[in-house]
Amino acid sequence: MLYSNLSVNEFGHLTIAGLDVASLVNEYGSPLMVLDEDRVREHCRVYVDAVKKYLPSGSKPLYAGKAFCFKALYSIIESEEMGADVVSPGELYVANAAGFPLEYVYFHGNNKTDEDIAFGIDVHIGRFVADNRDELISINRIAGEKGVKQRVLLRLSPGIDPHTHAKINTGRVDSKFGTAIETGQAMELLEFALSLENIDVEGFHCHIGSQIFESEPFSDAAEIMLKFAADAKDELGFITRYVNLGGGFGVRYIEDHPHIDIADNIKKLGECISTTCERFGITAPAILLEPGRSIIADACTTLYKIGSVKTITGYKSYVSIDGGMTDNPRYALYGSEYTVLNASKADKAPDFVCTIAGRCCESGDLIQEDVKIASPKRGDILAVLCTGAYNYSMASNYNRICRPAVIIVKDGKARVGIRRETFEDLIRYDM
Numbered sequence: 001m002l003y004s005n006l007s008v009n010e011f012g013h014l015t016i017a018g019l020d021v022a023s024l025v026n027e028y029g030s031p032l033m034v035l036d037e038d039r040v041r042e043h044c045r046v047y048v049d050a051v052k053k054y055l056p057s058g059s060k061p062l063y064a065g066k067a068f069c070f071k072a073l074y075s076i077i078e079s080e081e082m083g084a085d086v087v088s089p090g091e092l093y094v095a096n097a098a099g100f101p102l103e104y105v106y107f108h109g110n111n112k113t114d115e116d117i118a119f120g121i122d123v124h125i126g127r128f129v130a131d132n133r134d135e136l137i138s139i140n141r142i143a144g145e146k147g148v149k150q151r152v153l154l155r156l157s158p159g160i161d162p163h164t165h166a167k168i169n170t171g172r173v174d175s176k177f178g179t180a181i182e183t184g185q186a187m188e189l190l191e192f193a194l195s196l197e198n199i200d201v202e203g204f205h206c207h208i209g210s211q212i213f214e215s216e217p218f219s220d221a222a223e224i225m226l227k228f229a230a231d232a233k234d235e236l237g238f239i240t241r242y243v244n245l246g247g248g249f250g251v252r253y254i255e256d257h258p259h260i261d262i263a264d265n266i267k268k269l270g271e272c273i274s275t276t277c278e279r280f281g282i283t284a285p286a287i288l289l290e291p292g293r294s295i296i297a298d299a300c301t302t303l304y305k306i307g308s309v310k311t312i313t314g315y316k317s318y319v320s321i322d323g324g325m326t327d328n329p330r331y332a333l334y335g336s337e338y339t340v341l342n343a344s345k346a347d348k349a350p351d352f353v354c355t356i357a358g359r360c361c362e363s364g365d366l367i368q369e370d371v372k373i374a375s376p377k378r379g380d381i382l383a384v385l386c387t388g389a390y391n392y393s394m395a396s397n398y399n400r401i402c403r404p405a406v407i408i409v410k411d412g413k414a415r416v417g418i419r420r421e422t423f424e425d426l427i428r429y430d431m
């Protein structure tokens with residue numbers, strides 16, 4: 001099996017953390033998302049331990065809540081001593097409702113409204129990651145009205161070349177996020193921020209992209225950010241306390257993806273940071289990392305029931321499931337790869353080539369094309385692995401399809417993390 005928490009029992013059924021998927025679907029219904037708590041905790045610990053060991057003191061990993069955001073998960077993240085980042089007032093609301101310590105929460109986004117800013121300040125959010133000048137002006141004004149001095153980081157774009165690192169495209173100069181270092185505008189923004197009396201600038205943030213398998217792009221970004229910190233010290237006498245390098249470590253969705261040693265990558269990053277700081281003659285700032293996908297993705301499996309198997313003579317076979325783009329839009333959006341298996345026949349060789357189709361009225365509603373699974377029939381359970389990140393958080397009610405339940409499994413037991421949506425939920429806002 002692709003992940004160590006998955007296995008096959010004597011009935012030929014897939015098991016997740018030792019639990020038979022057929023029993024889970026019997027009890028909790030289908031489609032069902034199954035989150036393995038211990039696997040989430042393992043991933044958190046890799047980050048927390050490596051950050052403690054290899055990065056400057058005061059460094060901390062923050063969970064990027066946009067990957068999967070619900071109350072029970074924040075309690076797990078908190079108990080593993082990670083901070084969190086949010087990209088909207090809704091995510092902040094959820095973290096707050098879960099009782100997450102907001103001191104360790106960072107508020108991102110390229111367009112925070114005045115209401116968002118006021119909300120953040122009212123709940124004593126740790127830091128805003130200010131995207132631009134307009135936002136800084138608002139934060140300064142609202143913080144002034146509320147009589148606080150608000151801590152902020154400035155979001156910068158390091159100008160990492162997407163051609164040398166394919167798939168990385170949020171840290172370019174031409175980006176809707178942040179302010180470019182290369183054009184000189186980042187330094188101007190810092191100078192402006194330092195002139196605002198209700199703002200305490202603590203450092204800088206960048207996020208270069210996602211699903212990155214190499215360590216070099218992170219080291220490149222770190223060097224550019226530290227060079228900027230050194231320039232800021234020379235030009236403005238500014239001392240950088242925090243550099244937040246964002247998220248982006250990749251995960252193995254399929255066998256062909258490489259395995260990433262996160263701890264080793266953080267070690268390399270730590271080495272790069274100390275040599276770079278020495279070279280530029282600055283004290284190493286605390287480093288923040290914001291993993292989302294690599295914390296949560298492979299800890300979750302989505303289970304569906306197969307409804308039909310249809311072979312178009314001379315073309316291909318479609319296997320239809322009782323979910324689809326409403327709970328996992330990633331294939332429809334970006335052609336994302338997934339490992340798919342017939343969980344009712346997990347002991348049988350995958351020999352049937354098919355396209356997995358969702359139940360929406362949309363030809364593009366596919367989960368995967370031309371994959372091999374063990375001969376499927378109506379009633380079998382189909383498992384799609386690695387669905388923890390950007391699945392439920394991107395789910396919709398298109399075709400008025402109810403969102404699935406999310407259960408959390410641990411120590412041989414399951415509990416509901418998010419209850420299944422009901423038809424009543426669908427008309428909750430209808431007047």
Ligand SMILES: *Cc1c(COP(=O)(O)O)cnc(C)c1O
Pocket residue numbers: 064066067085108207209210211246247248249290291292293294389
């Ligand atoms: C999306 C995002 C992350 C998380 O990225 P992953 O690839 O899921 O690790 C972290 N920080 C910011 C600012 C983001 O936008």
